[in-house]
Amino acid sequence: MSFIIVKDLNKTFKVYTRDSGLINAFKSFIKREYKEIKAVDNISFNINKGEIVAYIGPNGAGKSTTIKMLTGILKPDSGKILIDGFTPSIDRIKYVKNIGVVFGQKSQLWWDIPVEDSFLLLKDIYKINDKEYQKTKEELIELLNLKEFLKTPVRQLSLGQRMRCEIAASLLHNPKILFLDEPTIGLDAISKVQVRKFIKEINEKKKVTIILTSHDMTDIEALTNRVIVIGHGKKLYDGKLNDIKKKFNNKKQVEIVYKKMTNFPKVKGTEVIKKQRNKVLLEVKVNEKTISEVIREYSKVCEIEDVNILENSIDNVIVKLYEEYNL
């Protein structure tokens, strides 16, 4: 049986709507019109122990709502969630002992006091015994490189430092599952890489099951191969990231820098995008022509100095995916 079972999950929000303008404001004051929005619409999936799963979708797709239901913050309208034998919204206190949550937009650290004091509070909240606390803390300090700023008040930390502390805070009680809601939001390149590396490490070392949402596709590419894509509350795709890539990434751009061209070749399955002196940019349909074939054809007519293969970035792949589902 899977570690996390989600079946036919539904959640509807009532959003009240009104047109702009003062008169309409009065109108809606007297009689409000509500619109029902299906934030999560019949979603089902299973996740095994130790997996990393990325949960992606455009803004407002229902990612956060799902995460909130999985963490027991919101109660589903209908459907079943069974995680490690618990139903989150019913066995809240017993269930949340096993999970760690990082909300990229909300801090669980206390703003005015050193990080370590926040950790001590969490130690009491989770009733972690001294020995275990020391051990986990040391481990996390080393993994996340927190030593220098453990005694600094949170308000004086940089965003990257703070995010590392947030992640550490969510792992002090050795949870079995870690939920990361946009953990790299607003971070610079170095911090992003550090956070990713760390997420990967705890998954491997501690066998923590990780569910993350992110808009940063490079995050997801670096961390996992399984993605669940949702849009308008519906599950659109559940499977390997590579498969999406293959499906949408059938074109590659190749830039060829050459010397002495006799006559310009017409190669089937390619399209010239830009032609400059000594340089040509081609789009190659990978399923019709392999790149080596294209290069061979070109080398017949000219002396190739340099070849650059520009891979369609994962962001573009996802844009295409969203486009296909009309998101």
Place this chain on the structure above:
Amino acid sequence: MSLIKNYLSLHLKISLEYKSSFILTIISQALAMLVELFVVISLFYKFKLLDTYNTYEILLGFSTLWLGYSLVELFGRGFDHFSKIIVNGNFDLLLIRPRSLFIQIFGSDICYEKTGRVLISLIIFIYSSIKVMTNITILKILLLVSMVLCCSIIILSVLIVGASFCFYTIQGLEVINIFTNGTRQVGQYPMGIYKKVVRIFFTLVIPITLVNYYPIRYLTGETNNLIYLLLPYYSIIIFIISNIIFYIGTKKYTSTGS
């Protein structure tokens, strides 16, 4: 227990981070309270209430209320500012911790700046209670303690009911302030000056008279009926009801933002 201790020390640390602001606020809070005391006493003289009521009884009546109230201001600030927790979305963070919501809301804010008010009202409370009591017995001392604690419980209950509304309106209701501040304003004067309806309201719904007006009758020796010793504990029923209302509210919680 150790969690409560940790919350208490955590907020003390936060207060001490801003040293001068902390000290000045304590002093100004205490001074504001003294001014208020002065106003109330002046009113008593003006309206000659002192002819019918013993000065110290009045003083004890409202210092009980003030002490109970300022204790809630000190320790119950999380409930007072609960709408903030909801609006910020920080309530989500309370729900993912394996502890009761009550203790976590208590721990979300403790306002040590109110210690000035607690001290001033404590001094008046002790002074006036000594003057009121003809003889001091253990039962009377127990009654005094229960008066203050139960008074805090009543005010806390009103705040909890107010907090429950946040689940429906997101922004807290200003109406609740009528009951919290109103209770303090109304309750500090002897109940005898009010109409019957008001008195019944403040006996059964917000049972302030049961923690000052009636128990003081026992303290003065006007009555020896032991029932009077138990009256303050009626507030526990109100407290339980308020918690039930809050619990129903949490089921309505829809969270904000992403």
